[in-house]
Amino acid sequence: MHVTLGGPAAALAPEALAETGLVVDEHLEVVGVVTGWADDDTIERLRAIEGVTVEFERGVQIAPPDAPLQ
Amino acid sequence: MSTASTVDRLPEGPTGRQIITFDNVDAGRARGEARDVAGLDLADSREVEPFETLDEVDGDGVYFATLGIAVVDSAPERLGDLSRAVGDSASPVLAVEPEVYVHVFDTIETDETRELIDEVAAVDADEETEDDELDEAEVYADTPTYAWGLKAVRAIPPILHTAPWTGAGMRIAVLDTGIDLEHPDFAGRIIASESFIPGQSVQDGHSHGTHCAGTAAGIKSPASGRRYGVAHHARLLIGKVLSNSGSGTSGQILAGIDWAIRQRAHVISMSLGSAVAVGQPHFVYYEQAAVAALNAGSLIVAAAGNEGWKPVGAPANSPSVLAVAALDQSLQRASFSCVALNGGGGEINVAAPGVATDSSVPVGKGSHGIKSGTSMATPHVAGVAARLGQKTGFRGRALWRELERTAVPLPQSVQEVGKGLAVVPVRRMAVIAPAPMAWQPGPITEPGPVEPPTP
Structure with missing residues (x-):
């Protein structure tokens, strides 16, 4: 599953995340977010790290070009 | 004397x-x-x-x-x-x-x-104008020279006023479907662009992004058609976070925000989002990104959503993201514009024109087009924020407060339209009182012989 992690910078250290089995997609340092791929067990381990929040990536969809509302 | x-x-x-x-x-x-x-x-x-x-x-x-x-x-x-x-x-x-x-x-x-x-x-x-009352009967309409929204937000200033702050020196990041890089109205206006959609260039294959960028910072004298840009001297950072079919992910949007902050955007305009249920909290990651943006001096404005009487969507529901509602030509909340049903960031902050908005679309789709939605209201506010930021020098949270403080209250509830209509700072023209003139006797003119009335 594609997940997004937030939390203090120390909690998002790449080594700590790698130990849990997270496959890091991107580390967005400026906004303090890590995105990556994780299975259910990995998500459990991630959630156990103090300060880390794990949320599932969501799709965003705007209307087609000719729709009445944009 | x-x-x-x-x-x-x-x-x-x-x-x-x-x-x-x-x-x-x-x-x-x-x-x-x-x-x-x-x-x-x-x-x-x-x-x-x-x-x-x-x-x-x-x-x-x-x-x-x-x-x-x-x-x-x-x-x-x-x-x-x-x-x-x-x-x-x-x-x-x-x-x-x-x-x-x-x-x-x-x-x-x-x-x-x-x-x-x-x-x-x-x-x-x-001094700032204190004439903050709206004419109740006023209904805005496009004219041959400008789109109605520009008049409503005072980018076209009221009579006896000027709007000298044009957004010069300000950078507006538009995170959307990209932009038509061939559109003549944007020549020289785009400082940087980046696509976060794998396999797609920044070139806008949708038209949503080109429309939003045009409303925020379109030029004063377009190659054709009426004027449609609020902050006509602001410059653009274009981050493509939605594909040509209009879809993206929160991860791509976060990557776009990260990029926009690095590019030192003063305002980040996001006409996008996903629906949120009643009682659903905001996303931690959007909030974390928005706090990072404010700390870096970037104000994020986002569309409330087009679900009607439903909660403000994400990311506009994050406490540190300014949520924008849409107004129609009589400055009433558009019926599709989402409302503040959730607390904790789910409030509406300000409102702006978002019905029948004329702006740029890709040249291949006619160069200009009319669209409706909170997506159209959001770049109006981004343009207003750029002009306010230029005037005051305020950034981040200070700019947010100034935007709310200067908003014109509307008759509708805070739940629907927040603090009211976001408006461009204007200044009153100096009225020069003519000095009184001393009375001088005029020349005495001889009326000539008076004709006796004919009987």
Whole structure:
């Protein structure tokens, strides 16, 4: 599953995340977010790290070009 | 007053001296600035003997440290350099104004107070307009020269007002479906662009992104059609976070925000989102990104959503993201515009025009087009924020507060339209009162022989 992690910078250290089995997609340092791929067990381990929040990536969809509302 | 009084008459008008007002800086900095910019040697008022006229002082003028004001006796051409420093935000020089003689009113005749009238007018013009009432009956409509939304947000200023802050020096990031890089209206306006959609270039294959970027920062005189851009001197950072079919992920949007902050965007406009259920909290990651943005001086504005009487969507529901509702031509909340049903960030902050908005679309789709939605309201607010930011120098949270403070209250509830209509800062024009003219007898004209009435 594609997940997004937030939390203090120390909690998002790449080594700590790698130990849990997270496959890091991107580390967005400026906004303090890590995105990556994780299975259910990995998500459990991630959630156990103090300060880390794990949320599932969501799709965003705007209307087609000719729709009445944009 | 007789001609004999000319000799002992009170002096009036400019004295020939100039008064320079400095920002709150130390005396050394202020005197240094005057020396560097205009070659003026200012004596410190605390170090000179009491004096009657500046001629007795060793130097070009005197600096009064406690006031932050200097009085100088100088050739006008040397002050030209100082006047130019007034517009420079890095310079402590706030104003250069001629010193004038000031008298108690009844010692001189009314027609000699012209300078005072002008002074008062100039002061008035610098104050913000207090005319914050809306004409209830007003219904906006597109004209041949501008889109209705520009008039509503005062980018086209009201009568007897000017809107001198155009967004110059401000950077607006539009995170959307990209932009039509071939559109003539955007030539030279885009500082940087980046696609976060794998396999797709920044080129807008949808039209949503080109429309939103146009509303935020479209030029004053488009190649064709009416004017549609709010901050016509702001420049654009284009982050493509939605594909040509209009879809993206929160991860791509976060990557776009990260990029926009690195590009030092002052305003980040996001006409996108996903629906949120009643009771659903905001996403931690969007909030974390928005806090990082505010801390870096970037204000994120986002569309409330088009679900109607449903909660504000994400990311607009994050506490640190400014949520924008859409208004129709009579400044009523558009029926599709989401409302504040959730707390904790789910509020509406301000509202802006979002019905039948004319703006740019890709050249291949006709160059101009009309769209409706909170997506259209959001870049109006981004443009307003850029112009406010230019005027005030405020960034991040300070700019957010100023945007809310200057919003014009609307009759509808805070739940629907927040603090009200976001508007561009305007200033009132100086009204010059003509001096009264003394009565003069006109020439006596001979009416000629009077014809006796014919019976």
